[in-house]
Amino acid sequence: MSTPNGFPQHPRVCLTRSVEGGAVQDLQAKKAGKAAKKDAGGDGAPPKIGTPISETLKLLPEELKANMKIRSITPRPPRKPRLERAASLDEKSWRKWRRFRTSQESLTDPNDTSSSNGSLQEASPSPPTRGRASPCNPCCQQESLHSSPDALEASPGGKSRGGASDLGKRASEISSAFGGLLRGKGFAGGKPRLSQIMPARPLPPPMELNVASHSLRTANRIDSDCLDYRHYSQHKFGRVSSSLSDSRLQGNGTLYDNCSTDSMKSTFSVLTPIRAKDVRSRSYLEGSLLASGALMGAEELSRYFPDRNMGIFVATWNMQGQKELPVNLDDFLLPTDPDFAQDMYVIGVQEGCPDRREWEIRLQETLGPHYVLLHSAAHGVLYMSVFIRRDLIWFCSEVEYATVTTRIVSQIKTKGALGISFTFFGTSFLFITSHFTSGDSKVNERKLDYNKTIQALTLPKNVPDTNPYRSSSSDVTTRFDEVFWFGDFNFRLNKDRETVDSILSQHPDTDVSKLLLYDQLTSEMSRGSIFKGFQEADIHFRPSYKFDIGKDSYDSTSKQRTPSYTDRVVFRSRYKDDIQAVKYSSCPVIRTSDHRPVFALFRVKVRPGRDNIPLAAGLFDRDLYLIGIRRRATRELLKRREQKDQRSSSICSIS
Secondary structure, three states, X not given: OEOOOOOEOOOOOOOOOOOOOHHHHHHHHHHHHHHHHHOOOOOOOOOOOOOOHHHXXXXXXXXXXXXXXXXXXXXXXXXXXXXXXXXXXHHHHHHHHHHHHHHHHHOOOOOOOOOHXXXXXXXXXXXXXXXXXXXXXXXXXXXXXXXXXHHHOOOOOOOOOOHHHHHHHHHHHHHHHHHHHHOOHHHOOOOXXXXXXXXXXXXXXXXXXXXXOHHHHOOOOOOHHHOOHHHHHHXXXXXXXXXXXXXXXXXXXXXXXXXXXXXXXHOXXXXXXXXXHHHHHOOOOOXXXXXXXXXXXXXXXXXHOOOOEEEEEEEEEEOOOOXXXXXXXXXXXXXXXXXXXXXXXXXXXEOOOOOHHHHHHHHHHHHOOOEEEEEXXXXXXXXXXXEEEHHHHHHEEOOEEEEEEOOOOOOOOOOEEEEEEEEEOOEEEEEEEEEOOOOOOOHHHHHHHHHHHHHHOOOOOOOOOOOHHHOEOOEHHHHOOEEEEEEEOOOOEOOOHHHHHHHHHHOOOOOOHHHHOOEHHHHHHHHOOOOOOOEOOOOOOOOOEOEOOOOOOEOOOOOOOOOEOOEEEXXXXXXXXXXXXXXXXXXXXXXXXOOOOEEEEEEEEOOOOOOOOOEOOOOOOHHHHHHHHHHHHHHHHHHHHHHHHHHHOOOOOOO
16 A cells, blocks of 8 residues: 555554654643544554554554553653764854844845745745754655664653764755755745845946047056955955045046946055065066066056057257246147147257256156156257156166267267167157258258268167067167157258248248248158158148247348258158157247247057066156156245235225
8 A cells, every 4th residue: 555655654653753842742642542532443544644652552563562662751851962063063054044034034125015934934944953853744754764663762861863963964954955045046936035236326437538648547447367356355354445435436526437446445545456476476577468467568558558549749949059948838848739748758959058957857847746757868969858657667668878970070969869769568669859960052961960870879779679570770760669750950941031931921820831842851751862761740830940039030130041940850650550640830939049849749559568678667867856846846836925925915096
């Protein structure tokens, strides 16, 4: 005979024992007396599950009654068992279950009318017992009695045989059930108990990138290998998120994105977090183009220049050896046309002032604390200064320079060339400032100066060439990715003074196309006899030479020199469209020389590089930086004091 579940049914003893002890057995004994009177003379049907032992024994065969010793048991509370290591695990699981259920009840949706306790009771397993575990269904009861007949007799201490192993199995069952609840299996077919977590305020808009110099709007992103740094730091330090809040960031009007906010909240500063193990393992002397975390690699380049383009300011000025410097250089170095400053400033000077250090201090004072002097060099009265944003000096190689004298007597260094070269990330730069031979008809001499310069300028020295297959030993300009050549080239207009004055008076300042028809340099470059491979931006300014000092009029002396475009900026690149000219103009407000300064703004493509090049290691002129910043602060204080004195000394007169 079999049950509906398919298991064979045997007329055996069915013992039930509650965890609560003797109280339940007393209740079952009372019910057994009533059931015995009612079912006297039964039909021998098999006993039902949960039948008291007194009634069940009446139905057993006589052999089983003879072999069993029935003794009365006085009900008493069970003793607290000694829990071994397996029992401690079971107790921990029970505490976790209680904590989880409490958290579920606290997160129950208040709009839901159903009982959260009931739903959790149905989905969660029953708590573990501390006495002997009893079977929870009839099949388990029969199977346990069949497999272990010795289980009919309980130990006097209230512990079951193999209790530690049973408790360990129970702990594993509960932990697996907890995993099901955490994965949402406990709520299958019903409404979820956890409400959706929404942000407290709308998310900030993504950071805009449509600016002239993208590095000025750099986001503080986290490295791809440090994405879990925020969770690690919160677990490790606990209070890292309390120093900065979203409300404080938004209140300052700072432009930021989600990545920058996370990085600010994940560390004690806005700098990108760096793991200690990365500092230990990384080698910044060797690397490859695609190495993860390379100092000159693609990840670092994209952090500072998202579109891999940087802004460069290049200027040239023949100072005519004047001791007097302009009062203000803002219009020269910081023109108002582009809204943003550039990433690099390169200024070349011919016939420079006697005090070169004073000139460099004035440049530092004008550019301010965001820029540092990366390198400066001189060749006689030829000066060149390279300023760069102070957070970019770590990505520059060692700076090298070389000079060339084009005079017959080499001791006279008024004419010649000065070159400075270095590598920025993976792009090599060469800047040359020159002062060629003067004279209206000395075109061939100027071409000789050019040829001597490209052959005799010995660069680079220690910094490796980024593309030696495109280099030539006879031309220094072929050994660099980006080349800028600027200076007083002394090329003139092949026209008399009266004709030039007539053209200038008839046409506005921006329309100088007729004058350029007579320009010697434009003609020679079109023939390919000079500056091979170089380009020049369109000219839309008046000739920069020769002016009366302190005036806007051209030469009024007896020589009546013809106005000319002597001061120029040309450029070339190994790769097409790497350099784009943004602006090309002069600065007419500076009148301390017979030349007007000429400057150009460029947008230059930068490529990632390798770490195995000699680095500058953040070297810059610190003394010059401090002097320039002090002067700037002193000038600002004096300006404010003068404004205050003017307001206090104003007199109101009544007529």
